[in-house]
Amino acid sequence: MMNVMCKDRDRLFEDGSAVEWAALEEHAATCATCTEEIRAWKALSVAAAELRDYTDNPALWPRIHQALAEQAATAGGWRVGWRWRSLFATLSVSWQTAAATAFVVLLMVSGIWILRRPVTPPPQQGSLLKSRALVDVEHAESAYVQAIDKLAVDVKPHLENPATPLMANYREKLMVLDSAIDDLRAQTGQNPSNAHLRYQLLAMYQEKQRTLEEILEEKR
Amino acid sequence: MGNMGLALAWEARIPTLAQRERRLEPYRGQVAAPDRGAETQTEDAALAAACLSGDLRAYERLYSLHGARMKNLARNILGSATDAEDAVQETFLKVQRSIASFRGQSSFATWTFRILVNTCYDARRSRLRKKEVAAEEEQPHGDLAPRPEPRAAVGHPSLRLALERALAKLTRHQRDVFLLYEVEGFRHAEISEMLEITETASKNTLFQAKKNLRQMLEPPRASDAAGAR
Numbered sequence: 405m406m407n408v409m410c411k412d413r414d415r416l417f418e419d420g421s422a423v424e425w426a427a428l429e430e431h432a433a434t435c436a437t438c439t440e441e442i443r444a445w446k447a448l449s450v451a452a453a454e455l456r457d458y459t460d461n462p463a464l465w466p467r468i469h470q471a472l473a474e475q476a477a478t479a480g481g482w483r484v485g486w487r488w489r490s491l492f493a494t495l496s497v498s499w500q501t502a503a504a505t506a507f508v509v510l511l512m513v514s515g516i517w518i519l520r521r522p523v524t525p526p527p528q529q530g531s532l533l534k535s536r537a538l539v540d541v542e543h544a545e546s547a548y549v550q551a552i553d554k555l556a557v558d559v560k561p562h563l564e565n566p567a568t569p570l571m572a573n574y575r576e577k578l579m580v581l582d583s584a585i586d587d588l589r590a591q592t593g594q595n596p597s598n599a600h601l602r603y604q605l606l607a608m609y610q611e612k613q614r615t616l617e618e619i620l621e622e623k624r
Numbered sequence: 625m626g627n628m629g630l631a632l633a634w635e636a637r638i639p640t641l642a643q644r645e646r647r648l649e650p651y652r653g654q655v656a657a658p659d660r661g662a663e664t665q666t667e668d669a670a671l672a673a674a675c676l677s678g679d680l681r682a683y684e685r686l687y688s689l690h691g692a693r694m695k696n697l698a699r700n701i702l703g704s705a706t707d708a709e710d711a712v713q714e715t716f717l718k719v720q721r722s723i724a725s726f727r728g729q730s731s732f733a734t735w736t737f738r739i740l741v742n743t744c745y746d747a748r749r750s751r752l753r754k755k756e757v758a759a760e761e762e763q764p765h766g767d768l769a770p771r772p773e774p775r776a777a778v779g780h781p782s783l784r785l786a787l788e789r790a791l792a793k794l795t796r797h798q799r800d801v802f803l804l805y806e807v808e809g810f811r812h813a814e815i816s817e818m819l820e821i822t823e824t825a826s827k828n829t830l831f832q833a834k835k836n837l838r839q840m841l842e843p844p845r846a847s848d849a850a851g852a853r
Contacts, residue, residue: 418831419824444842448834451841452806454784455700455791458692461709465687468713472683472720479721 417445555616562623574619581612672732676723690733693808694740700803701744711747715740730817738818790840798833805830
């Protein structure tokens with residue numbers, strides 16, 4: 405028989421084997437403290453039986469059964485998804501990993517495509533030019549630009565060496581307008597159907613036309 | 625420690641070592657464990673497979689095997705038979721919803737009890753949130769532990785009441801392990817799977833729980849009372 409002492413008691417209470425318990429009981433036969441401790445310890449296990457109440461409620465299972473049936477019925481809509489998940493669960497870990505990796509790659513490719521596709525401003529109501537109208541606009545715009553360019557040629561000598569501060573100001577203004585026109589032309593080149601951009605460009609050309617006319621008026 | 629006082633009528637029923645070895649464990653063996661028999665293991669797996677297929681008779685079988693013990697555990701955690709029945713029903717619904725995720729790493733019954741324990745604590749939290757204000761008014765010391773409902777008359781009502789009150793003061797883990805081991809008769813291996821702790825932690829938690837319960841249930845000793853004067 406193994407030798408057990410008072411100091412071993414807590415360890416045996418926590419995780420003692422049957423043999424160790426037997427040794428503790430034998431030790432307790434000659435130790436009043438251990439006798440009392442063992443008795444009190446076991447008393448808790450006996451007392452725990454007071455917390456057992458297995459009386460049945462006959463109404464409980466029918467209630468659960470009905471709830472299960474209702475849940476199964478409402479789950480009908482997503483039963484297909486459930487089957488897929490069940491199928492996924494039956495796959496081996498390596499196949500699950502492969503499927504998950506493929507899904508992640510698909511997500512990444514989709515994300516990259518969304519990020520890298522050409523950004524187009526949201527179309528505005530009624531501002532999208534149809535193809536025939538677009539051709540007409542581009543013809544008219546081209547003729548208009550040529551007319552303004554002819555006007556600019558007439559004005560050019562007066563602006564190359566501005567004799568007055570007013571002429572110098574006109575030259576500055578024309579440079580700003582030309583820069584803005586270049587920007588707008590670049591934008592309309594990317595999005596030729598955007599009527600809003602066309603209107604802005606037209607406004608710039610009109611302003612340039614007015615400025616050139618004012619310069620010619622001034623010189624007369 | 626002194627006498628396990630309480631004027632306990634049950635002191636006379638303290639078991640001998642032989643009795644201790646065959647503890648009163650009405651359901652021992654029904655729940656699968658690592659050393660469970662092949663038959664139990666097969667039935668457990670068959671039950672899980674039948675539940676997965678959506679067979680409601682399998683759920684009925686699960687209920688007939690473990691329903692009473694599930695309800696008893698839920699009642700001891702929640703302190704109310706009505707809440708316990710709701711928790712058992714919710715557990716069955718959760719099992720039905722998530723049966724596809726059951727991998728068989730533990731027994732099906734163990735997995736079901738784990739869901740039950742979590743459901744009980746969810747219900748407890750939800751109930752505490754709802755009744756917090758009212759409970760604080762009723763219980764000025766902020767003791768929000770469940771107030772046990774009267775039960776069918778079995779054994780010693782005063783002992784049961786004292787034990788229930790003492791259990792309510794334990795930590796959640798200590799209470800769970802005590803209820804699962806001492807009341808429901810699960811093995812430490814099964815408890816470790818249910819609570820996702822190690823077997824050693826389960827044993828240690830039970831030891832601490834019983835130590836604390838002893839301190840709470842033990843009446844003041846005569847020598848202590850004399851010293852206090």
